[in-house]
Amino acid sequence: MKKITIYSPNYYTYGAMLIGGVLKEKFKNKYDVKLVKTLDNNSINLFLKSDYVLLSLYSTLHLMDKNLKKVIELLQNNNKHNSKKTKIFVGGPVSAYPEIVLNELNVDGVILGEGEIITPKIIEGDKEGLAYLENGEIIINKPKPKPKLDFSKPLIPKDIGAQSIRGANVYIETHRGCIGNCTFCQVPKFFGKDIRSKPLELILEEVKEFKKKGVKRIAISGGTGSLYNFKKEVNKSMFIELLEKVSRIIGNKNLSVPDMRVDYVDRDTLTAVKKYTIGWVFYGIESGSDKILKSMKKGTNREKNLNAVNLAKECGVKVGGSFIVGHPEEKEVDYLLTKDFIVDAELDDVFVSIAEPIPKTELCDLILDTPIEKNPTFKTHLGPYKRLNLTESEARCFDLLLHAENWKSNPHILTKQLYSIYLNEAKTQGKDIRNITNLIFKYKKFL
Template identity: 55%
Template structure:
């Protein structure tokens, strides 16, 4: 049996992992980031974005490949809602949850009730959802690393190395704790470093720590294992060089002096916080578990340790008022972040935010309400206008001078329009299946 593992646009770690498991068992496996496969290959497709589900090109590829005698199985984060995947893309089946534990069972048994986590249409056109797959082992073969991994750039990294699974947070917009659970399962350090060596051998230029919050590596009994995190970054830096390691994603309540020193000494020296909002009202509704005051202390602590700080913000939450939005602008002005990323609240299916959006009338959802303020001539929605405004506002307060040229203005404008359109597509998909 021959396999093609496809991860559209970027080689995700999950796709590489599935490829590695199949290759380890002696199968003929190739990995691609484009929609192409040998005619009768079994395609294992890893989809990480809800937007993939509305792609006519993706749907056409799947239909065409199946007509040519090949099979298509879909996994990845979108598998959390198999009824949408089956309804929109019509693959042979969906492998839900952590597919590593079920992939070989699927290869051996085919589409059957014996495969945990498999979802498919039966002969009567009814959706069958098998018993959930159990959490996968953190011991696994080396991923199948593509030969052109050096060309990949995901926020500056060739790839993200998975160090652990799970998140202690309860953010209402996030799929991670609902996909992997709130308990933390960590990999052995030597297994991680073996993988890092293999990525370097294959040409990877920079690697980033993945896992939601990097400092939760080896987290146990409610405590961060600072020494384990230090050993992780130090070990990776000894292989790749400290300027080729990043540990970007960390919660503001998961840092310490030791953690910050390790990031400074063994990485590129940046911390990326999911700040989301400067309003405690919005943070409470988002389930962040940390206040704006906590975020402020974390930013200041990073500066004391000589680190650069980037923050992500979400606008357009159904509960966000004008006062809440202003609080976010005030937070940015006060802290002069080195970089900012702004997105519109996306209702990922089966998250509490999605449930809230389903209960919110369209004429009360800021992603649909026409903006009537300063940017009304641009014909933006309220969410789009806030995103556009916040990005330009953040540029004014970055430590180095940033001039808003016509080129930057137009790039921000095009970006927020695309973001708004993407979120509306996701919202309409949500209503189609769950409304």
């Protein structure tokens, strides 16, 4: 039997599992389909024996992974000296910018858009929805208008219960699309702005199957959980029913709804989160400055964010907030307003990210138009952390993590170990974002 191997770096992502499920069902008597998440000797040997290797890449950083590039070169060299050829294709969120992928990775093509529809066609030799190099020229065959998506069952690996993504073994997909306009996010362009929800019966079947395979903790994904079955307005009754029925299967202490928009929660939905899940929500607050929120096109403001935090607390729900620092338009006063917001909100947990220019987003365009010397991610920090040799973005990331620790609902003592963890987090993010920014400048003509 022929072989297809799907590589999903570090984690079995839901998208990779879904493609695996589609291919296993479509080619069940022709191809043996397997998922791997590590680049070790076993997986490399599996790649070498495969007819197709599908790289499911969800971060721009993967395009700069030296180990991945070495494995690709090994496969291509093996193709030169053997009659058996291994075709290598890339899919996942990075497929939104195929020109960069094809210049960085020596692969046979990039599968464009949602892979469930296109990937089986590519395996059968069709080139619709495929970007590839031909005589040194990049050919982009855009997929035809999307038919109604046929939600398929995922291929679940045997060791799925051993992985942890922010505490959950797996993030399941309940719907696709986002009605938001956030300038830093690629979801609306990748999946569209219309909400396409998966039938509840299929979701429940998947939850039962994940549980059988050893999954203990499930997170409901989709960008904003409460948009499930969204039409012109949030159908909160369907969202609440979703939580109730999934909770019956997995248990309320094993279910989370990580990401929610502050403008799509109310007392009923938050009460359901309290009753049927671990009792947490995570809001994408991003900034305490209305000016920056407007620039990000968040559709919210400081007052709405604070009201949503307080409402969750009134419903007995713990609140985590994510923040972005180092936005090209973020001035010192904007950053200080974010620190003030954290004081007022007294969140239960805080996540801080340095602004990432995901190719073909509005934030990416803004960063491309910002001179390097004025970009906080490259600009040297000359303030209180000068001795640590940080950039301005790194200093704000580090400072906000320290500051948030003092103003959490249950603050921790700032030990040397915690100080070091936060400093390393800021430096690592800074290095990664500089590498991504340099990459997009390298391929500016394609963006």
